[in-house]
Amino acid sequence: MQKIAKNVYAETDFRGCNPGFVVTSDGVVMIDTPQMPTDAVKWRDIIAKHGPVRYLINTEPHGDHFSGNFFFKGTVVAHEGTRQAILASSAVQTKERLKQTSPPDFALMKRFKFRPPTITLTGEMTLYVGDHTFKLISIPGHTPYQIAVFIPEEKVVFTSDNVFCRVQPWLQQAVPFEWLESLKRLETLNAKVLVPGHGDICDPTYLPEMHRIIKAWIDTVADAIKKGWSVEEAQEKVELPVKYPMLPGSEAMEQMIKRMNVARLYEVLRK
Numbered sequence: 001m002q003k004i005a006k007n008v009y010a011e012t013d014f015r016g017c018n019p020g021f022v023v024t025s026d027g028v029v030m031i032d033t034p035q036m037p038t039d040a041v042k043w044r045d046i047i048a049k050h051g052p053v054r055y056l057i058n059t060e061p062h063g064d065h066f067s068g069n070f071f072f073k074g075t076v077v078a079h080e081g082t083r084q085a086i087l088a089s090s091a092v093q094t095k096e097r098l099k100q101t102s103p104p105d106f107a108l109m110k111r112f113k114f115r116p117p118t119i120t121l122t123g124e125m126t127l128y129v130g131d132h133t134f135k136l137i138s139i140p141g142h143t144p145y146q147i148a149v150f151i152p153e154e155k156v157v158f159t160s161d162n163v164f165c166r167v168q169p170w171l172q173q174a175v176p177f178e179w180l181e182s183l184k185r186l187e188t189l190n191a192k193v194l195v196p197g198h199g200d201i202c203d204p205t206y207l208p209e210m211h212r213i214i215k216a217w218i219d220t221v222a223d224a225i226k227k228g229w230s231v232e233e234a235q236e237k238v239e240l241p242v243k244y245p246m247l248p249g250s251e252a253m254e255q256m257i258k259r260m261n262v263a264r265l266y267e268v269l270r271k
């Protein structure tokens, strides 16, 4: 775990997303939750030393950000699209997968269920907790339902998966042109520290690089369409437009992710 500002902590070494939390004068506000139950329980013990959890904000509709909600108290807040995704998720499937792949995690899942947000937004929202302000800002990109969490008192912004810091991005549900706009929006916040959805903690100087990466993906697939390639040909022939490693633990998925990214962009760009 890293202390990244006076009252803000984040973890970049769990499998799944980078969860974080802010210690306010009136309890803790969490941003995302660890994907693996064993990590969630560790995280819960760490957080308990800082006070009760008041709110738990999920930044996006993917399981690696919200699966751990079950292990925490606090009111869940997220984009309405994230609520719909959580309601549509199957806890039975998740349990079955961990039963096969990770018995210690499965052992913690007896009463496991997904916990959806009870407060949702589609635009912007501000939470005031103790002496802290949490600006929740809809920033479509990695999916249409991303939200950034900006804490002005700490000059920290949690970017969701709209920023993958020096690792390959996943674009399987991307709205790529909105993504470019959202990165510009993040630049206008007066943040000093960025907590990306995945990869190392960074700062706003990484935003132009992330913009370049998304632009490179768009241009590469647009070029394939221009050449008259079918989606299957494009998935086969297109080369990765950016040279970053896969997320640790997902190296074997490189080809699959490339194919998913190409398919999504092909579908969006053909319109």
Ligand SMILES: [Zn+2]
Binding pocket: 060, 062, 142, 161
């Ligand atoms: Zn995601």
